[in-house]
Amino acid sequence: MDIVQVAKRANVSTATVSRVLNGFPGVREKTALRVHRAIAEMHYIPNPNARSLRVGRTRLFGLIVSDVNNPFFPELIDAFESLATAEGIEVIFTHTNYDLKRLHSSIRRMIERSVDAIAVMTSEVEEDALQQAVQAGIPMVLMNQRKLAHKYPNVPVDYSAGFREALEHLLSLGHRDIGFIAGPQSLDSARGRKDAFTAALKSHGIHVRNEWIAIGDLRVEGGRKAMDALLARSPRPTAVVASNDLMAVGALQAAHASRIHVPRDLSLIGFDDLPIATMVHPALSTIRHPRREVAARAFDLLWKTVQGESVAEASALQPHLVIRNSTAPPAGLKRR
Amino acid sequence: MDIVQVAKRANVSTATVSRVLNGFPGVREKTALRVHRAIAEMHYIPNPNARSLRVGRTRLFGLIVSDVNNPFFPELIDAFESLATAEGIEVIFTHTNYDLKRLHSSIRRMIERSVDAIAVMTSEVEEDALQQAVQAGIPMVLMNQRKLAHKYPNVPVDYSAGFREALEHLLSLGHRDIGFIAGPQSLDSARGRKDAFTAALKSHGIHVRNEWIAIGDLRVEGGRKAMDALLARSPRPTAVVASNDLMAVGALQAAHASRIHVPRDLSLIGFDDLPIATMVHPALSTIRHPRREVAARAFDLLWKTVQGESVAEASALQPHLVIRNSTAPPAGLKRR
DNA sequence: GCATAATATGTAATCCTTTACAATAAGCCC
DNA sequence: GGGCTTATTGTAAAGGATTACATATTATGC
Numbered sequence: 001m002d003i004v005q006v007a008k009r010a011n012v013s014t015a016t017v018s019r020v021l022n023g024f025p026g027v028r029e030k031t032a033l034r035v036h037r038a039i040a041e042m043h044y045i046p047n048p049n050a051r052s053l054r055v056g057r058t059r060l061f062g063l064i065v066s067d068v069n070n071p072f073f074p075e076l077i078d079a080f081e082s083l084a085t086a087e088g089i090e091v092i093f094t095h096t097n098y099d100l101k102r103l104h105s106s107i108r109r110m111i112e113r114s115v116d117a118i119a120v121m122t123s124e125v126e127e128d129a130l131q132q133a134v135q136a137g138i139p140m141v142l143m144n145q146r147k148l149a150h151k152y153p154n155v156p157v158d159y160s161a162g163f164r165e166a167l168e169h170l171l172s173l174g175h176r177d178i179g180f181i182a183g184p185q186s187l188d189s190a191r192g193r194k195d196a197f198t199a200a201l202k203s204h205g206i207h208v209r210n211e212w213i214a215i216g217d218l219r220v221e222g223g224r225k226a227m228d229a230l231l232a233r234s235p236r237p238t239a240v241v242a243s244n245d246l247m248a249v250g251a252l253q254a255a256h257a258s259r260i261h262v263p264r265d266l267s268l269i270g271f272d273d274l275p276i277a278t279m280v281h282p283a284l285s286t287i288r289h290p291r292r293e294v295a296a297r298a299f300d301l302l303w304k305t306v307q308g309e310s311v312a313e314a315s316a317l318q319p320h321l322v323i324r325n326s327t328a329p330p331a332g333l334k335r336r
Numbered sequence: 337m338d339i340v341q342v343a344k345r346a347n348v349s350t351a352t353v354s355r356v357l358n359g360f361p362g363v364r365e366k367t368a369l370r371v372h373r374a375i376a377e378m379h380y381i382p383n384p385n386a387r388s389l390r391v392g393r394t395r396l397f398g399l400i401v402s403d404v405n406n407p408f409f410p411e412l413i414d415a416f417e418s419l420a421t422a423e424g425i426e427v428i429f430t431h432t433n434y435d436l437k438r439l440h441s442s443i444r445r446m447i448e449r450s451v452d453a454i455a456v457m458t459s460e461v462e463e464d465a466l467q468q469a470v471q472a473g474i475p476m477v478l479m480n481q482r483k484l485a486h487k488y489p490n491v492p493v494d495y496s497a498g499f500r501e502a503l504e505h506l507l508s509l510g511h512r513d514i515g516f517i518a519g520p521q522s523l524d525s526a527r528g529r530k531d532a533f534t535a536a537l538k539s540h541g542i543h544v545r546n547e548w549i550a551i552g553d554l555r556v557e558g559g560r561k562a563m564d565a566l567l568a569r570s571p572r573p574t575a576v577v578a579s580n581d582l583m584a585v586g587a588l589q590a591a592h593a594s595r596i597h598v599p600r601d602l603s604l605i606g607f608d609d610l611p612i613a614t615m616v617h618p619a620l621s622t623i624r625h626p627r628r629e630v631a632a633r634a635f636d637l638l639w640k641t642v643q644g645e646s647v648a649e650a651s652a653l654q655p656h657l658v659i660r661n662s663t664a665p666p667a668g669l670k671r672r
Numbered sequence: 673g674c675a676t677a678a679t680a681t682g683t684a685a686t687c688c689t690t691t692a693c694a695a696t697a698a699g700c701c702c
Numbered sequence: 703g704g705g706c707t708t709a710t711t712g713t714a715a716a717g718g719a720t721t722a723c724a725t726a727t728t729a730t731g732c
Contacts, residue, residue, distance in 0.1 A: 002718055013682045018720055026680060043471075045448055049394065050718035052385040053687050060428075068410040068417075069611070078404050081430060090449055092396075093429045094417060112381055113426055135379075220615060249615050256617060275405070276615055279556060279585050281592060338688055349712045354690055362710060386688035389717050673732100680727065686720085695712070701705095 001044065010038035021046060052114075061302060062110035062118040063093045064103065071274045072244075072291065076121060079295035087303060089116075096122055104129040111136045117302035119143075121295070123189045127151075139305040141298045146192050153305075155297045155314065159196035162287040162319030163241070166269045167200045169285075169321055170239045173329045175267060179212035179237035181226040181247050190218070193243040193271065212237050216247045223250025224257075231258055238330035239267035245274040245286055252280055252326070263328035273322055282325035290317045337380065346374035357382060388450075397638060398446035398454040399429045400439065407610045408580075408627065412457055415631035423639060425452075432458055440465040447472045453638035455479075457631070459525045463487075475641040477634045482528055489641075491633045491650065495532035498623040498655030499577070502605045503536045505621075505657055506575045509665045511603060515548040515573035517562040517583050526554070529579040529607065548573050552583045559586025560593075567594055574666035575603035581610040581622055588616055588662070599664035609658055618661035626653045 003021075007014045012031060019027050020035040027035075038044070052058045063080055065073045077093065084091045092113060096102040103122060107129050110118055117139040120130070125145055130152060133140045141153045149156060170178055180197050183190030198208045214229045216222030223242055227250065230240060242248035248270030255262050262268050262282060270277060270286035277284040297314060304311050339357075343350045348367060355363050356371040363371075374380070388394045399416055401409045413429065420427045428449060432438040439458060443465050446454050453475040456466070461481055466488060469476045477489045485492060506514055516533050519526030534544050550565045552558030559578055563586065566576060578584035584606030591598050598604050598618055606613060606622035613620040633650060640647045 003720095004718080014719080015683080015721075016681060019681090022720085028680060031680080045472075047389065047718050048449055049385045049388040050687090051720075053383065053389055053689090053718080054720045056687080058385065068414050071407060071410075071611070074404040074407075074410065078431070081404075085430070085445075090428050090445065091430075092426050094421070094427075095414070109421075109426070113384055114381075136381075253615075253617070275407070276612055279589075279612055280616060281589070339690095340688085350689080351691075351713080352711060355711090358690085364710060367710080383688050386717090387690075389688080389719085390690045392717085675732095676730085678727100678729070680725100682725070683723085685722085688717105690716085692715085693713085695710100697708100697710070699706100699708075701707105702703105 001042070003044075003046070006035070006038045006042055006044050009042060010034045057116050057306075058114050059088060060090050060092055060113065060115045061299075062107075062113070062115040063091050064106050064110075064118065064120050064122060065093075065095050066098050066122040066124075068095050070246075071276060072272055072289070073121070076291045076295045079292040080119060080121075080299050083296060083299040083303075089303075098122075098124070100124065100126045100129065104132070107132050111138060116306050117141075119295075119298045119302060121298065124187050139302055141301050143294055143298065144189060144192075147188055153301055153311070155294050155301070156316040157290065157294065158316035158318055159193050160199055161316075162271065162289075162321065163193075163197045163200040164203070165319075165321040166241055166287050167204060169323065169327065170241075170267060170269070171204060173239075173267065173327060175239040175330050176206065177212070177235065177237040177239070177330075178206070179214070179230045179233075179240040181214050181216050181223060181230070181240060181242040181251060183218045183243050183247075184215060190243065197241060197243070216242075216250065218244055218247060220246050220250040220253070223247025224254045225250070227251035227254035228258075231255070231260065237266075239269070239327070241269045241271070243271050245270035245272040245277050245284060248284055248286065248326075249276055249280055252284070263326050265331055267327040267330070269321075269327060271319075277322075277324065285324045285327045286322055287319045288322050289319050293317050337378070339380075339382070342371070342374045342378055342380050345378060346370045393452050393642075394450050395424060396426050396428060396449065396451045397635075398443075398449070398451040399427050400442050400446075400454065400456050400458060401429075401431050402434050402458040402460075404431050406582075407612060408608055408625070409457070412627040412631045415628040416455060416457075416635050419632060419635040419639075425639075434458075434460065436460065436462045436465065440468070443468050447474060452642050453477075455631075455634045455638060457634065460523050475638055477637050479630055479634065480525060480528075483524055489637055489647070491630050491637070492652040493626065493630065494652035494654055495529050496535055497652075498607065498625075498657065499529075499533045499536040500539070501655075501657040502577055502623050503540060505659065505663065506577075506603060506605070507540060509575075509603065509663060511575040511666050512542065513548070513571065513573040513575070513666075514542070515550070515566045515569075515576040517550050517552050517559060517566070517576060517578040517587060519554045519579050519583075520551060523554075526579065533577060533579070552578075552586065554580055554583060556582050556586040556589070559583025560590040561586070563587035563590035564594075567591070567596065573602075575605070575663070577605045577607070579607050581606035581608040581613050581620060584620055584622065584662075585612060585616055588620070599662050601667055603663040603666070605657075605663060607655075613658075613660065621660045621663045622658055623655045624658050625655050629653050 003014045007017045020032050081091050094106045121143045144157050182194040214226035216226035270284045273286045273288035277286045301311050339350045339353050343353045356368050417427050430442045457479045480493045518530040550562035552562035606620045609622045609624035613622045637647050
């Protein structure tokens with residue numbers, strides 16, 4: 001079962017078997033054939049631990065996300081894993097449940113496993129945790145971290161572009177009174193989305209009214225409560241943009257509970273384009289987060305780094321508005 | 337950075353360091369302390385490949401699911417991974433996209449990685465693929481396979497019990513005309529659910545009407561089409577049970593499109609209890625699939641097997657009905 | 673056919689732990 | 703303190719690949 005047996009059977013040395021195994025040049029075709037036959041006959045599978053021990057690389061990448069249960073992540077995981085598989089890389093995968101302590105221990109575990117690279121695709125990160133990987137000399141990539149972008153490799157997403165598209169859509173429908181449901185401002189990514197939104201408003205000369213900005217917990221429940229808060233305002237906005245789809249779904253439920261018809265009485269736009277966006281009624285117009293591309297960029301960056309190639313600074317990925325049925329012109333009587 | 341350095345620093349042999357590292361008995365406290373200090377000071381991390389090479393185990397489990405994008409799986413993955421982490425096991429994870437060829441290659445890859453055990457949590461399996469693991473002597477567990485249950489370790493779920501509960505609920509509301517949306521009958525699990533449903537009907541003395549059984553592709557779209565088919569029947573059922581929640585959501589959409597109010601005009605019950613079940617309107621009554629428990633059983637079985645413990649034949653897990661807002665008494669005029 | 677260059681192949685060290693077995697030190701009893 | 707038992711520690715082989723270097727084989731040119 002080991003390489004020595006194969007070598008014996010093929011009447012060559014272990015070195016030659018190894019060369020064949022790894023596709024190295026300088027082996028006569030005839031010899032390679034003998035070796036291949038021996039490998040097949042003996043159902044030989046090289047021992048990855050022995051190989052890794054020798055070459056110092058494991059062909060194992062780590063992938064850390066915030067939460068598998070959050071429907072944002074599966075596509076990202078899927079994309080990352082597919083690319084890895086295509087390159088013969090295995091992915092060990094874990095999630096932090098939004099807990100920085102768990103991020104820390106996850107990274108530590110991956111280092112102990114001696115992965116070749118780590119993709120930290122969590123919404124929030126902490127430098128302490130990342131430093132472990134740096135010290136271990138393991139390449140790493142972050143997703144969409146504004147603060148740390150200059151210190152660590154990062155895959156940026158241009159939220160502003162997405163909100164600008166959403167806003168232009170709402171403006172073209174005739175809306176001027178636009179509310180926003182933001183995420184907890186302790187999270188860098190949530191702050192980023194809110195800043196991007198208010199910037200988009202300003203760039204269209206629209207005054208930002210703080211009473212039309214509500215904070216939710218990024219989950220359905222939070223969206224519901226935030227929407228309830230917005231609906232209690234007087235005057236209230238004719239359109240609301242939520243900073244993620246889960247909260248948009250909650251907002252939809254809140255509107256429904258208050259007998260406010262979407263989109264007739266209120267337009268609603270989400271962010272992310274989760275699968276649920278098409279499952280609720282009305283189907284949610286939303287800004288598509290390019291998460292497959294994020295995963296692809298992240299993998300690509302790690303792969304190149306591992307190969308020793310240099311990686312160019314990448315431009316930010318663009319989200320795009322997907323128009324479905326939750327937006328419509330504002331009801332005439334409600335004009336400002 | 338290797339154990340030799342640590343040994344030198346602690347003034348002991350590598351054997352002693354190894355003993356300390358693995359918590360073996362027979363090391364004087366004083367010595368152990370010196371070793372621990374050396375380990376800490378040098379930030380020493382044992383090389384898992386060298387260890388695995390020597391001991392023949394990797395502390396790596398493989399987890400194969402059908403589809404990460406299917407919201408059925410995240411909870412299962414989550415549960416499995418948490419348990420594994422608690423035992424110091426890493427999970428390498430992949431999905432087949434419902435493709436038996438990919439199941440085959442996934443298992444092969446895991447064997448090549450020399451995982452210690454494999455959990456095959458896919459809806460459909462193929463013996464050919466499984467045999468690879470058997471031959472490699474790697475413990476394996478399946479989820480809910482009727483056909484292969486006697487040949488391979490399996491975590492069974494008692495679908496019938498779930499359907500019985502659902503049926504009793506509908507009967508108690510006054511329904512007698514009950515339709516069913518099944519999955520593709522080429523899938524063992526889909527057949528299992530359909531058989532369980534019809535069995536439940538019969539056990540209540542209700543005649544099974546084939547024109548009230550529609551087939552969908554297990555996705556939202558399939559549910560929509562299947563429901564359209566059922567709604568075209570005359571007479572049509574006053575309640576419909578779907579064999580998974582995704583199709584139930586599709587059915588809901590179809591009903592809505594046909595201006596049929598759920599639950600007033602039609603009661604609807606799903607199966608699985610996915611997160612979406614609470615996000616649609618009305619919130620879906622559904623039979624909760626005990627997938628966290630499935631994952632726990634699967635892990636437990638593998639873990640025990642790996643430890644050399646014998647595992648008892650387990651009883652089937654019970655799904656339970658979760659009543660939400662998609663069921664109500666049938667409209668009076670529509671009584672049979 | 674022979675010297676020389678180019679190709680193929682082989683030998684043995686190396687990667688880092690674990691662990692069987694050997695050796696030493698400590699503890700105990702009289 | 704000497705002899706014996708028991709508790710600690712050490713030595714070195716093994717585990718299975720890769721790879722620098724050495725060697726053998728074939729090809730080339732004349």
